[in-house]
Amino acid sequence: MTSLEAVPRIRRGVKCTYDQIRGSHVVLFPEGVLVLNETAAMVVERCDGNTTVGDIALRLAEEFDGVEPQDIAELVSRLVARRVVDIDVTDG
């Protein structure tokens, strides 16, 4: 599980865009395409290499009710597994 202090960053060669055909945010990468739901899209947008998972959760909580930091950490773990984001090695 990704820690709340981890700093995720979109991987090199990964492109985030909006697909007007599907009406969804999508992530494009060598392996394929990931169609994102609204929460995932907001998380990916904030994987900028400067913001911790905990801070991403806090910012999302400002806009949505019921945002649990653990849920965001789990989502980031899934994005790491899909090779959409990297975690900076400095995190513990």
Added chain:
Amino acid sequence: MSPTAEAPFGLLAELTHRCPLQCGYCSNPIELVKRDAELSTEDWMRVFDQARALGALQIHMSGGEPLGRRDLPELVEHANSLGTYVNLVTSGVGLTRERLRDLAKRGVDHVQLSLQDATREGNDRIAGIKAFDRKIEAAAHIRDEGLPLTVNTVLHRQNLDNVAGLIAMAEEMGAERLELANTQYYGWALRNRAVLLPTKEQLARADAVVEAAQERLRGKIEIVYVIADYHEAHPKPCMYGWGARQLTVAPNGDVLPCPAATVITSLKIENVQNSSLHDIWYHSESFNAYRGFEWMSDPCRSCPRKEIDFGGCRCQAFQLTGDAANTDPVCSLSPNRQTVDLILDTEMRPAVEPAMAMRKISQ
């Protein structure tokens, strides 16, 4: 009635069949399209527009060798302007620093570089030309340009024992991904099957090497391993279903549900000069022929694995059983499995190893 289809995610654009390499397992058909039958620049741009409008988000610029098209920079720029992910699939031959820099500037997002073997001698023998050094140079240009690199190697009896060396080469080249794909037998590879089919012992050794490397390189290089399906008990989930995720446009504008689909001679192939990609994807006979599950007969129809493997590969069913609607004969449940077993018995260790038929465009 047509089964429901979702929008495709990707377009494999086979811009040309011309290629400096002559690999005897080339995925292009035996009947290669000649230069004068290739689509024009304007045609390809229209195809990209239609593919994007249909929902395709990735355009794989492939071939043959896509660098053989002088208009490749314009095509890359156009695909990029549509917001698609542009993947260049190349042998590396002709990929100079200047050309790569220009292509990167115009919007190539990722490069797939083929490697035929781990050594210069092996690589150049399989490729049929001196290509090894140029691939090493191309990899360096790709790395210097900061583009993500996938190294692609087709595995077979002639190089499977060098899989550790291939992995080391990919590391040296700075690849982020390595695709080690056992040969799938269509077209050229089918013709050369008795030269290519690996032994069970080779596969067992390679499997262990790949597994250890996947563990060792976790987080650094992703190793994608495509199984040798003749040796398996279950078929591959070919294309994740017919007409489900991707479409291929051949150099002459033929639109194919999979790159090998021309082997199914009973299939009526559509062309971009006569219909739109939208009509072909949703309404053509060829794309609807094996979509969904309705076309299946037993053992697939009543099999829970149909949701996993979609009945395997239609082209393989056609080539080995004569009917594309049959269960893929590599499946242990197929009544035709003995056909595959017989091939393994006779071709894994042929009494006399035939020479590889090198790929070439017939005159």
